[in-house]
Amino acid sequence: MQRLQGMHVVVGVAGSIAAYRACDVVRGLRAQGALVRVAPTKNAQAFVTPLLFEALSGRPCLLTSLDVDQGRIPHVEEAYQAGVVVVCPASADVLAKMAAGFADEAILSLLLSFRGPLIIAPAMETQMWEHPATQTNVATLRARGAVFIGPVVGPLASGRTGQGRLAEVDDVVEAVVAALSPKDFNGKRVLVTAGPTVEDLDPVRSLTNRSSGKMGVMVARELALRGALVDVVHGPLKVPLPNTPGLRGIPVRSAQEMAEAVFAGAADVDIAILAAAVADFTPRTVAPQKIKKSSGPPVVELVPTTDILFTLGQSQRSLVLVGFAAETEDVERRAHDKRERKGCALVIGNDVSAAGSGFDVDTNRVFLARDPLRGASMWLPQLSKEEAAVAIVDELRTLLP
Numbered sequence: 001m002q003r004l005q006g007m008h009v010v011v012g013v014a015g016s017i018a019a020y021r022a023c024d025v026v027r028g029l030r031a032q033g034a035l036v037r038v039a040p041t042k043n044a045q046a047f048v049t050p051l052l053f054e055a056l057s058g059r060p061c062l063l064t065s066l067d068v069d070q071g072r073i074p075h076v077e078e079a080y081q082a083g084v085v086v087v088c089p090a091s092a093d094v095l096a097k098m099a100a101g102f103a104d105e106a107i108l109s110l111l112l113s114f115r116g117p118l119i120i121a122p123a124m125e126t127q128m129w130e131h132p133a134t135q136t137n138v139a140t141l142r143a144r145g146a147v148f149i150g151p152v153v154g155p156l157a158s159g160r161t162g163q164g165r166l167a168e169v170d171d172v173v174e175a176v177v178a179a180l181s182p183k184d185f186n187g188k189r190v191l192v193t194a195g196p197t198v199e200d201l202d203p204v205r206s207l208t209n210r211s212s213g214k215m216g217v218m219v220a221r222e223l224a225l226r227g228a229l230v231d232v233v234h235g236p237l238k239v240p241l242p243n244t245p246g247l248r249g250i251p252v253r254s255a256q257e258m259a260e261a262v263f264a265g266a267a268d269v270d271i272a273i274l275a276a277a278v279a280d281f282t283p284r285t286v287a288p289q290k291i292k293k294s295s296g297p298p299v300v301e302l303v304p305t306t307d308i309l310f311t312l313g314q315s316q317r318s319l320v321l322v323g324f325a326a327e328t329e330d331v332e333r334r335a336h337d338k339r340e341r342k343g344c345a346l347v348i349g350n351d352v353s354a355a356g357s358g359f360d361v362d363t364n365r366v367f368l369a370r371d372p373l374r375g376a377s378m379w380l381p382q383l384s385k386e387e388a389a390v391a392i393v394d395e396l397r398t399l400l401p
């Protein structure tokens with residue numbers, strides 16, 4: 001799914017050792033369908049040639065503010081067309097110039113004509129980053145609405161380790177996607193659960209299930225992209241949790257830990273989406289030492305875990321509660337049944353035994369079990385989990401007061 005189809009993105013590049021990583025940012029933005037224009041500073045051009053940026057972006061670079069193209073001024077025109085500007089990497093020097101309003105580079109002139117969202121990914125030596133002059137410039141730019149991604153702690157060009165390393169390329173691209181996403185969930189607080197739980201039998205063995213967590217993570221990400229503040233309470237995931245602005249992971253292991261984290265976090269949320277595959281049963285006791293083969297096959301007594309969805313449905317008044325039903329048969333009836341029994345506004349059913357649906361695959365075919373008063377329930381076509389998340393979040397929008 002291309003999230004930036006046809007959108008104009010300007011990438012300003014400053015003279016930093018990390019300038020070469022701007023190449024991957026350009027590639028990542030183009031992979032999302034963006035029309036990218038790179039504006040390297042004169043010093044950045046000493047690190048990476050414009051030729052490479054032009055080849056990767058497929059468009060000429062903005063190389064200087066002293067440029068006129070057939071009577072038009074490219075950096076001004078681009079400022080009016082761009083949906084977002086990302087400065088990556090931003091040097092200490094460029095931060096200072098942006099804060100002060102300098103216009104002696106194409107990217108700086110462009111920024112003075114630009115009124116949209118600005119994302120800044122700094123890269124520099126720790127001492128430069130921590131210097132009061134730099135921090136004052138950062139504060140000035142933040143106060144004007146700029147979003148900073150990083151710098152992170154890691155190995156630096158000097159061979160030292162500290163804060164100052166450019167953020168991961170994927171995180172910079174994700175910030176651009178977030179900046180250009182609709183904000184129809186602005187200010188909403190959401191709790192999402194995702195992934196499997198793990199019920200320990202002894203210090204080395206456990207009972208779990210095949211959930212990768214991808215569907216829940218995609219729903220959480222979609223909500224964060226659209227402006228919500230999202231806490232994801234998750235068991236061990238098989239997919240990375242994206243660094244989407246507004247998204248926070250709360251790792252847990254067992255069903256009991258998940259229940260505690262959900263009840264602690266659900267008090268002040270507007271929406272709770274329980275997509276995790278929570279164990280229904282857990283061993284009554286956990287053996288303190290590894291169970292020995294020589295003792296013969298153990299008899300494991302299982303006891304029910306807390307029904308998180310049901311408990312939330314009982315306790316919350318104003319919460320929009322959404323459940324997931326992973327079934328292997330009779331999906332529609334079971335999803336409807338679950339919605340009624342658990343007090344949910346919506347249950348998303350899927351057949352985890354069908355090809356291209358459910359656990360461990362990138363696609364899903366989901367059934368929206370709606371309250372009959374709100375309209376007919378329906379199957380969505382088979383979609384990527386990212387596309388299914390968009391459809392689920394669109395559906396959620398209709399459930400908000």
Ligand SMILES: Cc1cc2nc3c(=O)[nH]c(=O)nc-3n(C[C@H](O)[C@H](O)[C@H](O)COP(=O)(O)O)c2cc1C
Nearest residue numbers: 014015016017018041043044091092093094123124
């Ligand atoms: C090898 C090398 C690496 C550098 N890396 C950085 C850096 O990561 N961050 C930074 O702020 N300056 C760095 N500098 C210093 C900048 O290149 C210098 O301040 C320059 O004036 C920045 O120009 P610009 O901000 O116009 O692009 C580096 C210099 C050299 C020679």
